[in-house]
Amino acid sequence: MNQTLLIAFPKGRLGDELVPLLAGTPLALDAAALKSRVLRIPTATPGVAALLLKGADLPRYVAAGVASLGIVGSDTLDEMDMDLLELADLGFGACRLSLCAKAGVSLEDLRAKPHLRLATKFPKATEAWLAREDLTAELVPLSSSAELAPLLGLADAIVDLVQTGGTLKAHGLVETAILGRSSARLVAARGAYLSEPGRIRPLAETLLGALKAKA
Template identity: 35%
Template sequence: MSKLKIAIQKAGRLNEESIELLKNCGIRIENGKDQLKVSVSNFPIEILYLRNGDIPQYLEDGVVDVAIVGENLLIEKQKDITIVERLGFSPCRVSLAIPKSVQDESLVYFQNKRIATSYPNTVRTFLKKNNLEAEIHVISGSVEIAPNIGLADGICDIVSSGSTLFKNGLKETQVLLKSEAVLAKSKLLTPEKEEILKRLTFRIQTVLNAKNTQYILMNIPTNKIAEISNVLPVLKSPTVLPLAKEGWSSLHSVIKEDEFWEVIEQLKILGAEDILIVPINKIVR
């Protein structure tokens, strides 16, 4: 039986979150430390740990079948690759930044200036769209140092928290694009591998559906079922079970974690008691 070759970043935060996602999908990764290729015993995939910048080319060439990679990298490399699923982790943005001492934070500042970046294609596209001309210096290492050593007037790089820019005396001025981790596939997959990918995607969606959701249980007056059901964002409808105490019911539902505090006060006002919140690992739809 064929195995789906999946590439993930060899090291760093994206590597860790990718492995965590696969493990949450029930994929048993036996080892992998200091190895470039790892087989999986309980699912037909093979994991390849690759340098981040090489992954788009390997995908286009069909050397690997699928990959967990930053969308920003796919945009920069401009390869013929299909995004299968947005994964919601490793968020970042590709932004222009300038020295803190510069007062002009407008786009016009970059006209005829020097920009140091590891994302030349993204910068060229942005400049062209905004009718600007600038000299691009391609750097593969620490881009943030370029203005301090006189190599550039500004930079374009990925930004997460912004702390690296701050430490290097820079400030973010323009966001070119926002990115997150995605599951991408080669266009050269065989029908057999497409079927394996379908199974993998189903598992990933099941994990993602449960992300940032909680199972909520509460005791409520039976005559308040309709009102409380209208307050709760649910999958379809809540589960309601009668309690031994007359006039009371137990209501079970699912709620997004970031909506809980907005809803909890309304639930209390409507008479909900003994509210319990339980984490959810998987949601199968």
């Protein structure tokens, strides 16, 4: 069976950085297909196609072996704890996972709160940080626009990704602690990589070569 090899690429912030990096390489995405609404995009290499997926869904497609390779942020990987191989730190998409509060609110102010409420898309990383800091808090799970939570009283602070800090500044928020760092990672399906290394490793090397050439 000679199936098309699928690579899962992220939509959104990481995808916006990735697509220009691939332009002119063997894994460049078909420009016409990119402009359409289709989510399966041919690449410049016959037999290799890209799936465009949301970050939170992407690891599932790779873990199940639907896509052989994928690119996803390490923050997402750490939250989901899927059984995936992580072949390389690609370096781009670097950002910080930070505790952010309204300007003028310090980490000590937050520590002193008897009932701290933290809004986040990253409960696992937040819980790990709270345990390290010997703190307890009520976690308010959110899936987007976390910056609004402290402004509207939903939470005292947020734990979110910060790249340039522009969004925080626009909402009058500041970083009060850095919990971790994230960057784009090349992931592979364990089964595909271990059972068909002759197909998957060259594709991974092509992808790494394409990104390295543009670095």
